[in-house]
Structures are given as C-alpha cells and as structure tokens.
Amino acid sequence: MEVRPRLLTPGPVELHPKARAALVAPQVHHRTAVARERFTRARALLAEAFRTQGEVLILTGSGTAAMEALATNLFAPGERVYVPVLGKFSERWAEIAKSAGLEVVRRGLEWGRVLVPESLEADLRAYGPVSGVLLTHSETSTGALNDVRVLAEVVRRVQPQALVVIDAVTSLLVSPLELDAWGIDAAASGSQKGLMCPPGLAFAALGPRALARLRPRGYYLNLERELKAQRTGESAYTPAINLVLAAEAVLEEVVPRLEAHLALKAEQHERLYALGAELGLKPVPERRSAATAAFWLPEGVRYPEVREAFARRGAVIAGGQGPLKGRIFRVSLMGYFDRYDTEAVLALVRAALVEVLRA
Amino acid sequence: MEVRPRLLTPGPVELHPKARAALVAPQVHHRTAVARERFTRARALLAEAFRTQGEVLILTGSGTAAMEALATNLFAPGERVYVPVLGKFSERWAEIAKSAGLEVVRRGLEWGRVLVPESLEADLRAYGPVSGVLLTHSETSTGALNDVRVLAEVVRRVQPQALVVIDAVTSLLVSPLELDAWGIDAAASGSQKGLMCPPGLAFAALGPRALARLRPRGYYLNLERELKAQRTGESAYTPAINLVLAAEAVLEEVVPRLEAHLALKAEQHERLYALGAELGLKPVPERRSAATAAFWLPEGVRYPEVREAFARRGAVIAGGQGPLKGRIFRVSLMGYFDRYDTEAVLALVRAALVEVLRA
Numbered sequence: 255m256e257v258r259p260r261l262l263t264p265g266p267v268e269l270h271p272k273a274r275a276a277l278v279a280p281q282v283h284h285r286t287a288v289a290r291e292r293f294t295r296a297r298a299l300l301a302e303a304f305r306t307q308g309e310v311l312i313l314t315g316s317g318t319a320a321m322e323a324l325a326t327n328l329f330a331p332g333e334r335v336y337v338p339v340l341g342k343f344s345e346r347w348a349e350i351a352k353s354a355g356l357e358v359v360r361r362g363l364e365w366g367r368v369l370v371p372e373s374l375e376a377d378l379r380a381y382g383p384v385s386g387v388l389l390t391h392s393e394t395s396t397g398a399l400n401d402v403r404v405l406a407e408v409v410r411r412v413q414p415q416a417l418v419v420i421d422a423v424t425s426l427l428v429s430p431l432e433l434d435a436w437g438i439d440a441a442a443s444g445s446q447k448g449l450m451c452p453p454g455l456a457f458a459a460l461g462p463r464a465l466a467r468l469r470p471r472g473y474y475l476n477l478e479r480e481l482k483a484q485r486t487g488e489s490a491y492t493p494a495i496n497l498v499l500a501a502e503a504v505l506e507e508v509v510p511r512l513e514a515h516l517a518l519k520a521e522q523h524e525r526l527y528a529l530g531a532e533l534g535l536k537p538v539p540e541r542r543s544a545a546t547a548a549f550w551l552p553e554g555v556r557y558p559e560v561r562e563a564f565a566r567r568g569a570v571i572a573g574g575q576g577p578l579k580g581r582i583f584r585v586s587l588m589g590y591f592d593r594y595d596t597e598a599v600l601a602l603v604r605a606a607l608v609e610v611l612r613a
Numbered sequence: 614m615e616v617r618p619r620l621l622t623p624g625p626v627e628l629h630p631k632a633r634a635a636l637v638a639p640q641v642h643h644r645t646a647v648a649r650e651r652f653t654r655a656r657a658l659l660a661e662a663f664r665t666q667g668e669v670l671i672l673t674g675s676g677t678a679a680m681e682a683l684a685t686n687l688f689a690p691g692e693r694v695y696v697p698v699l700g701k702f703s704e705r706w707a708e709i710a711k712s713a714g715l716e717v718v719r720r721g722l723e724w725g726r727v728l729v730p731e732s733l734e735a736d737l738r739a740y741g742p743v744s745g746v747l748l749t750h751s752e753t754s755t756g757a758l759n760d761v762r763v764l765a766e767v768v769r770r771v772q773p774q775a776l777v778v779i780d781a782v783t784s785l786l787v788s789p790l791e792l793d794a795w796g797i798d799a800a801a802s803g804s805q806k807g808l809m810c811p812p813g814l815a816f817a818a819l820g821p822r823a824l825a826r827l828r829p830r831g832y833y834l835n836l837e838r839e840l841k842a843q844r845t846g847e848s849a850y851t852p853a854i855n856l857v858l859a860a861e862a863v864l865e866e867v868v869p870r871l872e873a874h875l876a877l878k879a880e881q882h883e884r885l886y887a888l889g890a891e892l893g894l895k896p897v898p899e900r901r902s903a904a905t906a907a908f909w910l911p912e913g914v915r916y917p918e919v920r921e922a923f924a925r926r927g928a929v930i931a932g933g934q935g936p937l938k939g940r941i942f943r944v945s946l947m948g949y950f951d952r953y954d955t956e957a958v959l960a961l962v963r964a965a966l967v968e969v970l971r972a
Contacts, residue, residue: 258639259642259645261640261642263642265851266640266641266642266643266851266854267640268640269639269640274637277636277637277855278633278636278637280617280628281620281625281626281627281628281811281948282625283620283622283625283929284625284812286618286929314673314674314675314678314812314813315673315674315678315833315850316673316833316850316851316852316853317850317851318832318833318849318850318851319673319674319833319850322831322832322833349832350832353831353832353835354832444851446851452640452853452854452855452856453643453673453851453852453853453854453855454673454813454852454853454855454856472681472712472831473677473681473708473709473712473713474674474675474677474678474681474834475833476712490677491674491675491676491677491678492624492625492675492676492677492803492805492812493675493812493813494675494811494812494813494853494856495625495811495812496636496811496812496813497811497813497853570642570645589640
C-alpha cells in the first residue's frame with residue numbers, strides 16, 4: 255500500500271523542509287513578541303517577493319479570499335472592471351467581481367490562450383473607461399502565463415486611471431514578477447503554491463496606488479482593519495499562526511536567492527515540456543507558465559489511464575477542469591523538488607508516460 | 614532562555630497530541646479519496662459535537678469568518694437582529710451584524726454579566742419582531758457563560774420566527790452544548806479552542822431551520838456554495854487540509870468520550886476558581902464558563918506583575934481586553950492538559966499567584 259503519494263499537482267504541493275520543521279514546533283500564541291516579530295518579518299519578505307514598496311497583508315483563508323478582498327476593497331459597487339476569461343481562475347475573477355457588485359466587462363478567450371496586448375488595447379478603447387483590470391498571471395487550469403508586464407503597460411498608457419490587479423496565486427515565487435516596476439497595483443496569492451507551505455494563508459499585496467485607493471468593505475475581509483492591525487505585527491482576527499511561521503521560515507530561505515530559485519522552476523518545467531515533446535505530446539498553453547505543464551491527451555488515451563500510471567508510481571497528478579475535463583492532464587513541479595528530486599521525478603514522469611503511450 | 618512557553622491562554626491553546634501528530638504527516642491533496650473521506654468524517658464528528666442533525670461547514674478562516682458567514686447567509690440586509698453586548702465577542706456580533714447591513718437591536722450590559730431570561734423576554738416584547746437573536750455562549754473576554762439553553766427557550770416562546778444563532782467559539786467541546794435539543798438554529802466555532810488544534814479553521818453549524826432559511830451572500834463566505842461542495846467531501850475553495858486532518862484526528866479521540874472530557878474541563882476550571890477564592894481573588898463573571906477563569910486584579914497589583922510571575926515559570930496568560938484592560942487577568946486550561954498536566958499546572962498557578970499576592 256502506498257502511504258506517501260508525492261504531489262505532482264499544481265497545489266497543494268510537496269512542502270519545503272523548513273515548512274515541515276516549523277509545523278512541528280510547539281504552539282505559539284499570536285499576541286506575543288516572538289509571533290509579532292516573525293509575522294512582521296513574513297510580511298516584509300513577501301513584499302520583497304512581490305517586489306513592491308507597498309504592503310502585503312496576510313489573511314487566513316484560501317487564495318480566493320485574497321481575490322475577493324481585493325475586488326471588494328479596491329472597487330465600489332457599480333464600478334466597471336475589465337476581465338479577460340481564459341480558464342477556471344480568470345472565470346473566478348469575473349464571478350468574484352460580479353458578486354462584489356461590479357460591472358464586469360468580460361472578454362472571453364479559448365481556454366489555453368493568453369490575452370495579447372493588441373486585444374487588450376482594442377478592448378480598452380472600445381469599451382471606454384474602467385476602474386480596474388483584473389488579470390490572471392498564471393492560469394493554473396491551462397498552464398498559460400499571461401504577460402502581465404506588457405498588459406499592465408497597455409493599461410497604464412490607454413487608461414492610466416485603472417488599477418491593474420492580478421491573480422498571482424501560482425506565479426509568486428514561481429515566475430518572475432515585479433509589481434511596482436511593471437505598474438501592477440495589487441496582487442493575490444496563497445501559501446500552498448510557490449511558497450511550498452500547507453494551504454490556509456492568502457496574501458493581498460497592495461502597491462502605493464492601491465493603498466491610496468482603499469475603500470474598505472465587509473468585516474472578515476476588510477483590508478483597512480488588517481492594515482491597521484498588521485502594521486503592529488498582529489492581525490485583525492486570530493491568524494493561522496502556525497502557517498505564518500512556516501511561511502516565514504520558507505521565505506527566509508527562498509527570497510534571498512530568488513533568481514536561482516526561479517531559474518530552477520523554469521528549468522524543471524521546460525524539461526517537462528521537452529519530455530512531452532519528445533514523446534509526441536502537444537502542450538495546452540499558448541504561452542507557458544512554470545507552475546504546471548499541461549498536455550492534451552493523445553487520441554485514444556483516457557485521463558484515468560494516465561492518472562493510474564502515475565498512481566502506480568506513488569504520484570498524484572491533475573486532470574482538466576471545466577471544458578478541459580477529460581481532455582488534458584497536468585504535471586507540476588511547483589512544490590519542493592531539489593536537484594536530486596528533480597532528476598528522480600523526471601525519470602518517473604518519463605516512465606509513466608512511456609507506459610501510457612505504449613498501451 | 615525559555616524556548617517553550619506553555620499556553621494558559623484562552624486560545625490558541627496547547628495542542629492535542631493527535632493534532633501534533635497529524636501536522637507532521639506528509640502533505641495531502643484535498644481532491645483525493647483519503648482527503649474526502651476524512652473531511653466528511655470531520656464534518657460528521659463536528660455535527661455530533663454540536664449535537665445537531667443539521668450540517669457543519671468547515672471554513673478556512675478564523676472563528677470571526679464563521680460568525681460573519683452566519684450573519685450574511687441567514688439574514689438579508691435590513692432585517693432586525695437582537696444582540697446583547699456584554700464583552701468583546703458579543704460586541705463583535707453587533708459589529709458583524711451592522712457590517713452585514715442588519716438593523717441591530719442592541720442591549721448593553723456591564724462586562725462580566727450574563728443576559729438573564731427575564732431581560733431577554735422583556736426586550737423581545739418591547740422591541741417587537743426580530744429575524745434573529747445573536748448570542749454569545751462563552752464570552753471569552755470576561756469568562757462568562759450565557760445560559761443559551763434557557764435564552765433559546767425564551768426566544769422560541771416569545772418570538773418563534775426568530776433564528777437563534779450563537780457564538781460557540783469557546784464553548785464547543787468545553788461546555789455542554791446541544792443545538793437541536795435546546796432550540797438553537799446555528800453556531801460558529803473555531804479550531805484553536807476546545808478542539809485543541811492550531812488556529813485556521815472556522816465551523817458554521819446549521820440546524821434544520823437554518824438550512825431551510827439560507828439566503829447565500831458573498832463569494833468566499835457563501836454557505837450555499839460550501840454546502841454543495843462539502844456534501845461531496847470537498848470544499849468550494851482549497852481548504853487548510855492539514856488543519857482539517859488534525860481536527861479530524863482530535864475529534865475521533867474526544868467526541869466518543871465527550872461527557873468525560875467536559876467533566877474534566879469543568880473540574881479544571883472549578884479548581885482554578887477554588888484556588889482563586891482560597892487566595893482571596895474575586896471572579897469576574899457572573900456565571901462561569903469553563904473556557905477561562907477570570908479574576909479581578911487585587912488592589913495594588915498591576916497586570917504586568919502577574920504576567921511576569923507566570924512568564925518566569927514558562928507560562929503565558931491573558932490580560933483584560935477593552936474596558937477590562939489592566940483590571941483583570943485570565944488563566945485558561947482549555948487546551949490539552951491531561952491528569953498529570955492538570956496537577957502540575959494548578960501547582961504552578963498557585964506558586965505564581967502566591968508570589969504576586971505576597972509582593
């Protein structure tokens with residue numbers, strides 16, 4: 255019996271050893287000096303990871319909580335936001351914006367595609383002024399990476415008043431990302447992806463323009479309350495402090511050597527795609543994210559066969575979601591895989607795929 | 614240097630050994646058979662702990678998230694709710710209800726007091742129909758325990774249409790609580806109190822009448838979405854699955870022997886109060902909760918002296934909040950303290966208090 259399946263899934267992921275070590279530490283009370291110090295340190299390291307001079311708020315919740323907090327705290331009901339939809343998580347932006355009472359200007363694209371700057375510019379000119387543009391950096395459901403740098407440039411040029419807000423759930427610590435330098439005003443992320451921690455924390459990064467335009471709403475996801483509390487090293491409500499300590503421990507390790515870390519993530523996923531190409535598999539995304547490789551299932555191969563070939567090797571992968579269910583499969587090395595693990599897991603992926611494709 | 618201060622605080626608390634063991638297990642993906650099975654088991658055990666035939670939803674967030682979810686999903690904006698305020702957490706009910714757009718009929722009481730049935734009945738008759746009554750079972754800021762059983766009886770008799778919703782954050786698995794039998798429609802709780810797990814999970818218990826009156830609102834805290842997902846063993850958004858597994862492990866241990874467990878909790882806090890009485894300390898609450906003992910600081914004793922007397926013995930206690938700051942101190946054995954620990958910690962509390970009172 256396999257008691258320890260490895261996660262080749264795009265979140266939750268294999269934990270960083272520093273996260274595991276932090277989780278076994280004795281329970282800490284969040285209103286003590288040591289907790290305040292490490293909470294504050296985690297926030298500073300996250301701001302460094304997001305590359306912003308603004309502030310990062312740590313919320314107890316899943317990434318969706320941070321997305322909703324940004325939608326409700328940066329825009330008032332009735333305001334218009336532009337949302338390109340090209341997968342499950344960009345669809346979620348549209349749903350959240352609608353639930354927040356915003357008027358959604360939606361641009362639908364085929365799943366797997368990315369938004370190109372020319373379309374964005376044409377849309378912004380055609381639809382007129384919007385208060386915000388909600389983008390998905392890495393669309394986990396398709397493995398596509400939107401070039402938020404050039405997209406933000408377009409927004410800044412064509413509609414400088416609009417806030418650029420991104421879902422960075424599977425790009426933070428996975429793909430290059432620079433909020434301030436790229437003109438991105440706010441971003442949402444979570445703990446169970448590039449941070450290699452358990453799920454349970456959401457991050458809301460606010461650049462200077464977003465901080466100046468906060469219009470707090472709600473109670474639990476009220477970012478003004480959080481800002482006030484977190485500037486003192488605490489949080490408005492009891493935080494998942496064990497997870498904060500795990501996050502801080504991993505950030506201490508990864509942030510000072512972020513470039514090398516991102517290079518490893520890029521290399522791991524390039525090698526997955528190279529392996530797929532060698533075996534004749536076609537990639538799903540038009541532009542590839544390092545969060546997950548996504549391949550079309552070849553003619554005659556059913557998803558459960560692929561899943562089982564990995565399961566027999568003690569590994570869990572992901573299938574397709576929404577319209578891609580039963581049509582694609584996804585393999586992710588977003589979790590903790592050091593040099594040795596990388597070689598081992600790539601050999602395992604090869605063996606599983608060769609078996610499936612031969613059958 | 615003390616590297617392992619013990620938590621004599623009313624949450625977070627000392628972890629149950631089963632929780633600690635679950636936390637060191639390898640990362641589990643929430644969309645796998647084993648996760649679904651244990652998630653479902655945790656929900657069933659929670660329903661047993663709340664004593665309801667309804668449903669318990671597990672949310673990733675702090676207890677406040679569950680309180681807000683109940684306020685927004687059970688009542689529509691403009692509806693009237695009655696809220697007695699007698700401490701920090703009952704004040705929070707009033708704030709949350711207001712933030713949810715409800716009309717709050719507020720009854721202010723001195724902190725430390727409880728709501729007596731005669732006052733509730735008089736108020737309900739005087740103020741006319743309300744859609745709900747939001748009660749705090751154990752008011753952690755004062756150590757007071759409202760008799761929600763008799764209060765719910767009054768509501769049922771005087772205004773049968775009103776939903777009775779309680780904050781059970783520090784009463785679940787600490788004090789006797791029976792949702793269905795007592796006529797309580799819904800309750801909120803969290804993982805870092807009587808459950809002896811880390812913070813990060815919130816529980817929303819919905820009895821049959823509450824289930825029938827759900828009026829979902831919002832996105833992240835939308836209970837209809839959660840209900841639909843959780844009936845399949847999953848959750849609407851990525852859950853803090855590591856904490857769910859820890860909760861399930863502790864519930865397996867505690868729920869089958871709940872009576873003995875509640876008797877131990879009652880005994881521990883009675884002994885704390887007996888010790889206080891022996892040393893001439895005056896209790897704060899009019900009616901005592903087993904979640905925390907709370908004492909007035911004697912004349913001439915400042916809170917930091919008490920805190921330091923415990924700190925020198927490697928233990929963390931809690932002071933007063935709001936208007937009670939600097940006037941009371943709180944010692945809680947809500948966390949994991951078995952028979953041996955109980956004797957040891959009571960001896961420690963005695964030593965610390967004797968030192969302070971002699972100084």
